[in-house]
Amino acid sequence: MSTDNIVMQTEDLKVSFPVRRAGHSTIVQAVRGVDIKLRAGETLGLVGESGSGKSTLARALMRLIPSEGTVRLGGRDVSHLKASAFRKERKRIQMVFQDPYSSLNPSLTVGASIAEPLKVHTKLTAAERAERVGEVLTLVGLNADYADRYPDEFSGGQRQRIAIARAIVLNPEVLVCDEAVSALDVSTQNQVINLLEELRDKIGLSYLFISHDLAVVRHISDYVAVMYLGEIVEEGPVDRIFEAAAHPYTQVLMNAVPIPDPVAQRATTKLLLRGDIPDPTNPPVGCTFHQRCPFAMEICGQQVPPKVEIPGGGIAKCHLHTSGPVLAGRPISTLTESPAATSPVPVSGHSEFSL
Amino acid sequence: MTNAKDALLSVENLRLEIDVNGVWTPVVEDVSFEVRQGETLGLVGESGSGKSVSAMSLMGFMGRQRGQRVSGTATFQGRDLLRLNDRELESMRGNDIAMVFQEPMTSLDPAFKVGNQIAAGIRVHQDVTASKAKEMAIEAMDKVRIPNARVRADNYPHEFSGGMRQRVLIAMAIANNPSMLIADEPTTALDVSVQAQILTLLTEMKEDLGLAMIFITHNMGVVADICDRLAVMYAGQIVEEGDVFETFAAPQHPYTDRLLAAMPRITGPRGSLEWIPGSPPRPTDFSAGCRFAPRCRHRLESCERPTTLLEISPGRSNRCLRGTTWMEERES
Amino acid sequence: MAGLITLCVLALVALVAPWITPYDPYASDLNAVLLPPGSPGHVLGTDELGRDVASRLLVGGRVSLIAALQGTVIALLVGVPLGLVAGFFGSWVDRIIMFFTDALMSFPGILLAMAIAGILGPNLTNAMVAIGIVTAPRAIRLVRGSVLGTREDTYIEAARSIGTPSYQIVVRHILPNVLAPLVVFSAILAGTVMLIEAGLSFIGLGVQPPEASWGAMLGNAFNYISRSPWLAVYPGVCIAISVLALNVLGDGIRDSIGKKVRR
DSSP: OOOSOEEEEEEEEEEEEEEEETTEEEEEEEEEEEEEEEETTOEEEEEOOTTSSHHHHHHHHTTSSOOEEEEEETTEEOTTOOHHHHHHHGGGEEEEOSOTTTSSOTTSOHHHHHHHHHHHHOOOOHHHHHHHHHHHHHHTTOOGGGGGSOGGGSOHHHHHHHHHHHHHTTOOSEEEEESTTTTSOHHHHHHHHHHHHHHHHHHTOEEEEEESOHHHHHHHOSEEEEEETTEEEEEEEHHHHHHSOOSHHHHHHHHHSOOSOHHHHHHSOOOOOOSOOOOTTSOOSSSTTTTTOTTOOGGGGTSOOOEEEOTTSOEEEOGGGTSSSOOTTOOTHHHHHOTTTTOOOOOTTOSSOOO | OOTTSOEEEEEEEEEEEEEETTEEEEEEEEEEEEEETTOEEEEEOOTTSSHHHHHHHHTTSSSSSTTEEEEEEEEETTEEGGGOOHHHHHHHBTTTEEEEOSOHHHHSOTTSOHHHHHHHHHHHHSOOOHHHHHHHHHHHHHHTTOTTHHHHTTSOGGGSOHHHHHHHHHHHHHTTOOSEEEEESTTTTSOHHHHHHHHHHHHHHHHHHTOEEEEEESOHHHHHHHOSEEEEEETTEEEEEEEHHHHHHSOSSHHHHHHHHHSOOSSSOOOOOOOOSSOOOOGGGOOSSOSSGGGOTTOOGGGGSOOOOEEEETTEEEOOTTTTGGGGGOOO | OHHHHHHHHHHHHHHHHHHHOSSOTTOOOGGGTTOOTTBTTBTTOBOTTSOBHHHHHHHHHHHHHHHHHHHHHHHHHHHHHHHHHHHHHOHHHHHHHHHHHHHHHTSOHHHHHHHHHHHHOSSHHHHHHHHHHHHHHHHHHHHHHHHHHHHTSHHHHHHHHHTOOHHHHIIIIIHHHHHHHHHHHHHHHHHHHHHHHHHHHHTTSSSOTTSOOHHHHHHHHHHTTTTOTHHHHHHHHHHHHHHHHHHHHHHHHHHHHHHHHOO
């Protein structure tokens, strides 16, 4: 599954913004120290809801916003490169955006949009560029003569293919897909995902696939990382995550996805979160998730949880594996399926599942 | 169980036409369905299927403007919604039938406190004093499980998260004890964990208040969770209608079948994803025959004949001209 | 369309003006002073110095049109780059540029033009510089607004993620979207410039005698308005028609471009 060829890596990546709240300035830590590793030919799925920081992380990787910490591309530390030096590195990592209707300049032809990376990074002649544009259009399943048309002549799914063509024209190693299929109908979405998988095998790409849609992520990813309030709370190989989630938040997310089968869906006990996502300018003490967690214990509000290695692969940041009913790497589902056997020590008011 | 309840809303042959360059083009047609007391009907389809437009027509938001016309009947508590005048419609909206939309941020006025907005909605339909209305507003916020309702009634919309705003809208909707709620993609813009909370809330409201609901969505998972019956729409028509358990177990129309097959799941084998070739026709290209035929893998020449929604058993209808013979051709 | 045709006619006439004047526009004939229109040999009459009005109208038109062009070009040369820079880079650059823009705009246009022209010295070129400076703020605001509107579009972010340098982003992505409203604006601006030039020449700060421009002719005619009212009518009508044509042209361009830029 994984070769040891790491094409992209972050170490303790942090992103913060100044923000005005109630009349005074403060800082929001949108990404708090994230480590991710992307291996050649692999797809890393990054899952999270709003406020998780996943899109911010993507933008920081693409240097669209400043960040702290280390970013390595192909083993090389690029974090301290100046903008002009980093420009060369951009050939290796490209991005596909969420909205197919605004990510292409409406006044440029499709061919011109796709050729832009070539103009910026290569010295190819116009004829050579046109040839390459035709090549990638065919690769993404579109007719090469579409190059002379304008984006408004195409549907959402086709535009997204054009955006993908633009992203692969330089033959990058890594493609960051930021909710690249979220704006599409299910059928179109599936076609684009199939295309992405095909391309990955055909031209050797690695993907960082960011999405809030767990089912889609499950499909395309080899390895999954779950984000909450700027940190990765759990990560692991895709099958292990979906069969034996080791963090309560992951379990809650999966439980929340409605199954298109009324018998199964209505038989599932709902694991609901309490309250709202916390204010990122003032995150909770200890585990950032503890105020909403169905299994929270006293220690969760006091200490930051340790990273625990989970059998089957990956890690989870949760006290349940080291204190209370010590799960020691067992899945959270062992708690939900037999609450009597391993009920967590209740903190007053925190023990029932509630809205 | 269904015989004891009368239909609260009975829609027959709803047809909405839009004037496109001088030609009256039907956007939605031959739409008929019933909603019984306490029942939740799911109106399912992809974008452009006509599901939202149908609901909008019922409430008078479409069909009454210049360049639009609506025909058919929509009988609610003995009156035809499509024939009410503006004043009668207004007194019905928010009162007997309430609506909840997709975007909570744009449905609330950012300049006014949330409690006041709910109270205002109450005072339009009920003759109560301002302070009584405020109390009723807080009660409604309690019912939708907004913590600290009394305090939060004095907050502005931007002080609430997306999920909380949606609860506020639901509070506004139920404040006047409507008999029916029309929810148009109420959870589509919300995070999945928030969606789960809202769906649970709506299910409870349904049971506690005996609310009937029309739930419009494109997500079959949501339908499986909250709906009692569903009507699947494609290209402006209902292609299949029936009880939710029966329909999911054995879809009668190829489109429903493909829609279910295409949904990526979080359990089961991770096979390759299914998709439907082509795209839905535009209203100007609607054909008289089966509109799904160009994309259907079971199509025959006979599918060009005009279609009707045929009742195949009580409460179950199918528009497919091949009835159930197409099922023999499926791989599984 | 009508605007375009009218303008083309005017431009053509202006171009060949010096060669088609029936009389030397500068030659005075004191025997033929203030002849009314329809006089033999002078279709439109003569002015106070006996010069043929028709001839002066032709050369004056040339001057006025060229002046309008000059003024507009200067306004654009100043306004467009500043607007682009202010809109694209934002922060303190934007604040400084907008400070000066707003300051300029707070003065009544014609007075400011008068002041600048007065300082620079009364001649046509200086007047055009003055008008260019005075109308530049409008161009700056227009361009800046366009840039701000486009700057947040995702395709700009995509261009940055590709690694496109800023100047290329401005030229390739932002400028085309700015160009459309700018063309419309320029047409209308030219009309305004023409009016201001007429005003300045009217009071003697623009074109100097014996040069003719429609505004100057109007100014002159003012002195004789009780005796020979027609002297004022011709240049006035010419100015009105030109400005109208420019405005109509601007509207026409806006309507046709509007269809292309809309998604």
